[in-house]
Amino acid sequence: MAKARLDSNNSMQKVAVIGASGYAGAELVGLLCQHDGVSIEHLVVSENSSSEGKLFSDLHGRFKTLCDLPLEAFSASWFDCCAVHLDAVFFATPHEFSADWAQAFVDAGVKVFDLSGGFRLKESTDYPKYYGFEHANIDALNSAQYGLAEWQETDIAQTNLIAVPGCYPTASLLGLKPITINKLHVENSLIVVNGISGVSGAGRSASLATNFNEVSLKAYNVLQHRHQPEISQEAHASVIFNPHLAPYKRGLMATVTMQLKEEVSAKQVDMAFQQAYGDKPLIRMVGAWPEIANVEYSPFADIHWQVDEEKHVVVVSCAIDNLLKGAASQALQCFNISLGLPSEYSMLSVTAASSNVKN
């Protein structure tokens, strides 16, 4: 694909964000505001949202004067009047809403970037099992492409329906794929992924389990989390995924442990990571164990690994901001790729000052 900077041949892309009152949606609006190829046409919430009619910047005060658009309520009549005028729509909505509506936008000629899990799993029978609903759009599920930006650039560029990866899967897969794609691991050996997320991973709605005052540090949804099949599917290897909730606002860490083939050296592992990420500006091979503090409010993924050549084991750790590389900034990477732009376009200046959920 020809890489380009934005020039006069790129017309302004008319976009809408559905779910703009939520955490991931608001981060995305913040990024889209800074993108010189984007015109935000609509910010949308649910049909009965208490935020309907409020200004986006009344809800998210840091955007005063930067984005003062009103929040509109989604409905079938909203779709009939507005969708056709858009180039792209971002769904930062519950999974089932995306699953129900994405194909209608594609049919109306609108490119869809879905931040939910509505189109990530290829096996439709996994939806009732892991998401609790029957998928109503199997054809769309089959045509959707998974959008791990550093690995699936060609697929992303060629589709109109992009399933932006989950937050835990993003960090996990960035660690796993250099090993599994190169078949450096013992196939069918046990692969364990331990993930830790801050509470913004659970979204903005109040719940006792994710109330900041209630959270200490504990594992949850062990052996049944919906990200387990997603990670396994995209790593092409069966994994055990152990998610943990921790008492901080944002940031996510995934640490994976894999058994290497006996003949695989530490040097080969180093080469696999260099080959995968040496030319990827948003992946930083940091040379020390990553820390959440170094990636929060940023679109970077920090990664580090260590090999024990005697035990034939590799441990890889990857830290991201769950709301950015784990959601909004990766969606923008996918959008940039679909326009033929460098995936990091307009993002390397993202700072704490421009981010939403603050400590």
Ligand SMILES: NC(=O)C1=CN([C@@H]2O[C@H](COP(=O)(O)OP(=O)(O)OC[C@H]3O[C@@H](n4cnc5c(N)ncnc54)[C@H](OP(=O)(O)O)[C@@H]3O)[C@@H](O)[C@H]2O)C=CC1
């Ligand atoms: N939080 C995270 O770290 C990550 C989240 N995601 C995914 O992104 C999506 C959004 O997550 P998050 O921002 O955390 O969630 P929030 O609960 O913070 O926000 C959800 C948003 O969806 C809107 N919404 C809810 N129902 C509907 C509906 N029927 N029609 C239109 N809009 C609706 C809400 O609007 P209102 O309530 O005002 O009606 C709100 O704007 C989810 O699918 C989540 O799994 C992905 C990766 C990471």
Ligand SMILES: CC(=O)N[C@@H](CCC(=O)OP(=O)(O)O)C(=O)O
């Ligand atoms: C801390 C927390 O609750 N995290 C969420 C995952 C984050 C998320 O929104 O999931 P998706 O990436 O699939 O959209 C969870 O475990 O369900």
